[in-house]
Amino acid sequence: MIKGPIGVFDSGYGGLTVLKEIVAQLPQYDYLYLGDNARAPYGPRSFDTVYQYTLQCVEWFFSQGCSLVVLACNTASAKALRTIQQNDLEKIAPGKRVLGVIRPTTEVIGSLSKNKTVGILGTHGTVQSGSYPIEIAKFYPEVKVYQEACPMWVPLIENNEHQGPGADYFVRKHIDHLLAQSEGIDTILLACTHYPLLADKIKQFIPADIQLLSQGKIVAESLQDYLDRHPEIAGKCSTGGQITFFTTDSTEDFDNHATTFYGKPVKSSHLQH
DSSP: OOOBOEEEEESSSTHHHHHHHHHHHOTTSOEEEEEOGGGOOOTTSOHHHHHHHHHHHHHHHHHTTOSEEEEOOHHHHHHTHHHIIIIIHHHHOTTOEEEOSHHHHHHHHHHHOSSSEEEEEEOHHHHHHTHHHHHHHHHOTTOEEEEEEOTTHHHHHHTTOTTSHHHHHHHHHHHHHHHHTOTTOOEEEEOSTTGGGGHHHHHHTSOTTSEEEOSHHHHHHHHHHHHHHOHHHHTTBOOSOOEEEEESSOHHHHHHHHHHHHSSOOOEEEOOO
């Protein structure tokens, strides 16, 4: 059997915050990361466009020998994952699997909230899709979910302004909007893989007793559990501890930004679309 790396996909850099935690949890596997930076951001794009882009990238991962692809992007998970799982996999690669970041998070979030009241901070696309309220309701029908779209947060992070005083206004504005929806919110989920870079700033504007959740560790633990339960998939994943990075845009730009998200230097190759 030919083994291949685990694919990790994002529209840009954010998925690196997830990859970092996956590698920490499962360092033995090989990983192939692709950032579709040339077509980012996915957040404001239509469902159909996000689906087409994501499917193209998934097919590329399959062509590179990946049997398992993780969509480390909330927008792609919200707008494309279900269609790919239900309509495409059977036709293009019946033995392969595509997972997202929404389900692992929604499976545990209800158990982490004492008040059963959860706030979601995400891109416009993720919030508009309704994926989080829908999925949380399947596991925890008693949990109330409040959402707030934060369209300025990704540009602030990608322009390296997220630590500066200019970010305070936009962080406070959206935190205030979210918390105004319910006094019971005791758990806030950062439902965009960029947002962990704003976590320290967000904590300045929320009460100390509200817990702030990032997705990386949750997704990494869920992936470990998935591979434990599916040895037939785990057996197709190569174990050399190698990590390879690709971007559809400038490698120089990608490498400069990626260090911020991944926490260590990254050297990428260019993928022509």
